[in-house]
Amino acid sequence: MTNKQDFSKEVLAGYLDHAVLDPSFTRTQLKDNIMIGVDYGCKSVCVNPDAIEIAKDCIQGSHTLLCVVCDFPFGSSHTPSKLAQAQAIIDQGDIFEIDMVANYGKIKGGEYDDVIDEIKQMSQLCHQNHVGLKVIVETDALTQEEIKQAVRCCILGQADFIKTSTGYFKGEHNVGASLEVIDLIMKEAQGKIKVKASGCVRSKERLIDLINLGIDRAGVGCSSTKKILDEAYE
Numbered sequence: 001m002t003n004k005q006d007f008s009k010e011v012l013a014g015y016l017d018h019a020v021l022d023p024s025f026t027r028t029q030l031k032d033n034i035m036i037g038v039d040y041g042c043k044s045v046c047v048n049p050d051a052i053e054i055a056k057d058c059i060q061g062s063h064t065l066l067c068v069v070c071d072f073p074f075g076s077s078h079t080p081s082k083l084a085q086a087q088a089i090i091d092q093g094d095i096f097e098i099d100m101v102a103n104y105g106k107i108k109g110g111e112y113d114d115v116i117d118e119i120k121q122m123s124q125l126c127h128q129n130h131v132g133l134k135v136i137v138e139t140d141a142l143t144q145e146e147i148k149q150a151v152r153c154c155i156l157g158q159a160d161f162i163k164t165s166t167g168y169f170k171g172e173h174n175v176g177a178s179l180e181v182i183d184l185i186m187k188e189a190q191g192k193i194k195v196k197a198s199g200c201v202r203s204k205e206r207l208i209d210l211i212n213l214g215i216d217r218a219g220v221g222c223s224s225t226k227k228i229l230d231e232a233y234e
Helices: 007-012 026-037 049-059 079-091 105-110 112-128 146-154 181-187 202-211 224-231
Strands: 015-019 044-047 065-068 097-101 132-136 161-163 194-198 217-221
Touching: 007 202, 015 026, 015 112, 015 194, 015 224, 026 044, 026 049, 026 224, 044 049, 049 065, 049 079, 065 079, 079 097, 079 112, 079 224, 097 112, 105 112, 105 146, 112 132, 146 161, 146 181, 181 194, 181 202, 202 217, 202 224, 217 224
Parallel strands: 015 044, 015 217, 044 065, 065 097, 097 132, 132 161, 161 194, 194 217
Antiparallel strands: none
16 A cells, blocks of 8 residues: 655654653663654654653754653543643643543443543643643554544544554554554544554554555654664665
8 A cells, every 4th residue: 555655754753753651661761762753853752741851851952842641551540630640741841742541441331421521621721731632542442333433532522633552452452553443533533633543553664554544643662763764764
């Protein structure tokens, strides 16, 4: 499927949220891995809340922005806890976007009003502070019909993006941002919400295929960014 159109390293980097989320990383490892995303000119670096100050130091003077996860990776905290964490993140300043994990058990259970209400409260908090909101729905845990419902919840909740995966789901079905899943999301979204493909994006070819399907952003683990963007030179 890959279009042979020329995608330069700079163009591809502009699609990438460079994820540095391994909870075992030391301070030195965090800095080193964040700097990979900065040096390659990624759209953002995506970090856990405790790494915000390290990330802010790393991106200073660059064009790379700061994205922070909220209630990651399970999304099972109650809404007031999520809002409190988001507020604490925002209070640190210079936050570009927050990636919040939805309560996807409620999506599976058909509790759509609760899901929409939580997303709406989070989007209002983010938007009044000029911060974008992405909602992670953990598509590997969902059926096709549940994915469609998740898209609708994110649209009705006024999120800026729907995002596929945390990368930490350990079910027997792990395809991440497969072309089939993204195609399903794009058709359901109908341009009403942006789409971030995350999970199993590990090659330039896969990234370009996803871009051709219409994604606006891709989440890439810090071990894959260099590989993908170095391939852009080949």
